[in-house]
Amino acid sequence: MPLTLHHLGLSQSERIIWLAEELGIDYQYVFHKRDPIFAPQSLKDLHPAGSAPVMEDDPSPVTDSKVVLAESAAIIDYIIAVYGNGRLAPTPNDGAVYAHFLEWYHFANGSYQPTLVRLMSIQGADPSSPVVKNTKAKLGRHLDMIDARLAETGAYFAGEELTAADIMIFTSLTTMRGFNPVEYDVEKHKHILAYMKRVSERPAYQKAMRICEGEDFQPLIGPKAELWPIMRSRKL
Structure with missing residues (x-):
């Protein structure tokens, strides 16, 4: 299961978990608790943006190496294209x-x-x-x-x-x-x-x-x- 989705409690990263469930794809889920309001160090260690969502794909079928992405739209585009067969994205x-x-x-x-x-x-x-x-x-x-x-x-x-x-x-x-x-x-x-x-x-x-x-x-x-x-x- 190379795809790992990181969620910060009560945040827009819920979008990515919902997307994965709508597509019915396999993923590993990691929860991050706010500290006390903003993102904790665990998210900052994953990506320079220091916020959620974050996606890790290791190895990615696109690059044959690890891919780490932040930004909701970028992650959604990637998952739909790589794992969703284009579903939920009209052309x-x-x-x-x-x-x-x-x-x-x-x-x-x-x-x-x-x-x-x-x-x-x-x-x-x-x-x-x-x-x-x-x-x-x-x-x-x-x-x-x-x-x-x-x-x-x-x-x-x-x-x-x-x-x-x-x-x-x-x-x-x-x-x-x-x-x-x-x-x-x-x-x-x-x-x-x-x-x-x-x-x-x-x-x-x-x-x-x-x-x-x-x-x-x-x-x-x-x-x-x-x-x-x-x-x-x-x-x-």
Whole structure:
């Protein structure tokens, strides 16, 4: 079993475990506990990025030597290409689905996640400041885009079938709320809420989250979310 997937508790690296479960591939799982909020030394020793996810493939069938990757999208692309026979990643042969897949796959970490991080960094700042106003306005636009797309498909971001675009963005819509409790309006964001419930019922997602966070873990799929316990008594 050359493929090893490293997960940091309550983090975007859950994406990679979920991907592996959706693809039904074999892997070795390693859990890393936050210390106390940020990544521990064990992750920093694996890759200069010092964060999760991290993937080790030793030996890689691509290079016949060890490959170590960080970055969610890079790891997802690698696993799908090397071990997934291209599943969950539409191509130009799939028509319009391909363009939608590309846009939403890259939207997750290219646009939406940075907005969440900026919003978290300005907590407690003057609400009348231009930075706070612009960031909140951008979040609103993002959520409007997301809800409109899910209303259009009635299923997943690329179309009728789950793709890696969903695996990328779902964590940002759910788990990341435990660090920055974004609230969803039950009417304005009803398609987001329906989507989160739909995805959270997938057996592969449920199995992945049990592996990552334990049997009692409850994903943040309701209109409101609370901070994770590790965040309640600490300041970044």
